Amino acid sequence: MKDLDPAALECLAALVDEGSFERAAARLAITQSAVSQRLRALEAQLGQPVVVRSRPLRLTESGKVLLRFARQWQALRADVARELDAAGGGDDRLPIAVNADSLATWVPPALDALVHEGVSLELVVDDQDFTHDWLRQGAVLGCVSTVREALQGCRVTPLGVMPYVAVASPAFLDRELPNGLHRRNFAETPFLVFNRKDDMQAQWVSRAFGVRSPRLRERFVPSSDAYVRAAVMGWGVGVAPELQVRPHVERGELQVLHPDVRLPIALHWHQWRLGDERRPVARASLLDRIGQALVAGARQVLQAPV
Known part of the structure; x- marks a missing residue:
C-alpha cells in the first residue's frame, strides 16, 4: 500500500470527533468539499469505503483501523512539535476515555499539572466496563477500564482498586x-x-x-x-x-x-504503544506522561492493585 495521506487521516479523525462534514470542515478550516474529496481519495486508495454516510455517520471496519492510525499519528506529531519546541506544541488534542466516577474523583488532580503545562486533552466519558471499546475502535489513545487484557499493540498498567x-x-x-x-x-x-x-x-x-x-x-x-x-x-x-x-x-x-x-472495582490504564519505548524518561511521549500521571495519581488514593 502506498503512503497514506496525513491530511486525509486528519479529515477522518475530525469527522469522527465532530460528527458531520460541516463541523469537521470548520474545525480544519477547509471547505466541506475538501473534506469529501480527501476522504474519497483515501477510499479510492484503499479500494473500499471507510465511512458509512448515514445519520449518524459510522466507520467501516477499515475506517476503524485507519482511525487508530490517525490517533497515533496525531500523538506522535504532538511529541515532535514539543521536542522541536514549537509554539504551544501544536493544536492536537489527545483523547482518552475515563469512567465518570474516576473523573469525579481522582482523575482531575492526577492530570492537573499536565493541563497547566499546556497539554491538550479530550476526556471521553463512559462506563468503566465500556471505555475499552473506545480504545478498540480507535476513538481514543488510552483509557481507564476494568478490562485486564491488553489489545494487540497496546500495553496495560494496573491502577488500583x-x-x-x-x-x-x-x-x-x-x-x-x-x-x-x-x-x-x-x-x-x-x-x-x-x-x-x-x-x-x-x-x-x-x-x-x-x-x-x-x-x-x-x-x-x-x-x-x-x-x-x-x-x-x-x-x-x-x-x-x-x-x-x-x-x-x-x-x-x-x-x-x-x-x-x-x-x-479494579481499574487499569490502557494505551497504544507509540514510537520507541526505549527512549529515556526525559523524552517520554505525551501519551506516556499522561499514563504516568494517571498511575501516580491513582496510587495515591486507590487501594493497591491486586
Missing part, C-alpha cells in the same frame, strides 16, 4: 427503611442508577443478599456528582465509590448500608 459501597440519607432510611435494607425489601426500594449500562446496584444486591440477577426499582441520575447529591437528598439507595461519598458520610449526610459489603 476503587471500592463501591451502598449509601442512603438518614431521612430516606427513616422514611423508607426503618428496619434496614434486607433480602425481603430490596425489590421495593428505589435504587439510584447512573445509566442503563450501570449494574453496580445489582452487583451489590447480589453480593449482599445472595440473589442472582435481582430486579430493582431504578431511578436514573446520569451524572456522577448529581448521583451523590440525589442520594443526599433522599432519592434512593446509591452504590458509589467510597472515595466519593466519604465526606458526606463523615458529615452525617449519608449512611453506609451493610459496611461489610463492598464491591472492589
